[in-house]
Amino acid sequence: MGVADETNNGxxxxxxxxxxxxxxxxxxxxxxxxxxxxxxxxxxxxxEAAVDSGFTLAAGTPPDTSGVVEVGDGRVKRLVLVGGRQMWEPDTRVETSPGWLAAAQGRSAAVVILVPPDTWPPDLIELAPEVRLDVFIRRFEQEQRAGRVLHGTVPVRVVSPQDSE
Structure with a gap:
């Protein structure tokens, strides 16, 4: 993953x-x-970047934030925070499904949920799909009750290939 801002570009x-x-x-x-x-x-x-962008503890309705999710070429390109000064990019291709894009367009936004390290157990992918979801939900709810999950609503911006590189 590359994290870029004014001080640590790339x-x-x-x-x-x-x-x-x-x-x-x-x-x-x-x-x-x-x-x-x-x-x-x-x-x-x-x-810190998320809070500066308006994210709050994940309870109730997610607030509107200054963050943006950029998508293009059938994938999530980056999460932009702090007025565009920080860009968080996945290190692997994160495919967007037609259903996800339709939901984002239907609300003109997406909800971004930030979970702490180790919320996804390392062996999660090896579990059966029905067990995988249950294990993740239990871990997620535990972290949420402990006040370690943030959320916020962000616009989803479709970028062209030249805008995203």
């Missing part, structure tokens, strides 16, 4: 885990969600 960092989800709503169109976990060495930086 420095390589520990990997991030990115996941896309579509959550049904009680009313209105579904919500597009982007769940992001970073390694312990980046967590403090990400939390």
């Amino acid at each position: 420095r390589a960092q520990a990997p991030m885990v990115w996941a896309l989800a579509v959550r049904e709503a009680a009313q209105g169109p579904p919500f597009a969600e982007l769940i992001v976990e970073v390694g312990a060495d980046l967590y403090t930086d990400l939390v």
Whole structure:
């Protein structure tokens, strides 16, 4: 993953885990969600940037923030925070599904959820799909109750290849 800002332009960092989800709503169109976990060495930086961008503890309705998720070429390109001064990019291709894009367009935004390191157990991918979801949800809820999950609503901007490189 590359994290770039005014002071560390392009420095390589520990990997991030990115996941896309579509959550049904009680009313209105579904919500597009982007769940992001970073390694312990980046967590403090990400939390500071997110709070500076308007993210809050994940309870209640996610607030509008100054962050932006940029997508293009069928994938998430980056999460932009702190008025464009910090860009968090996945180190692997994070595919956007038509359903996720439709949910983002339906709400004109996505909900970004930032979870602390080790919320995704390292062996999660080896579990059966129905067990995997249960294990992740239990870990997520535990971190949320402990006040270690942040969330915020961000616009989703479609970028062309020349805008994103």
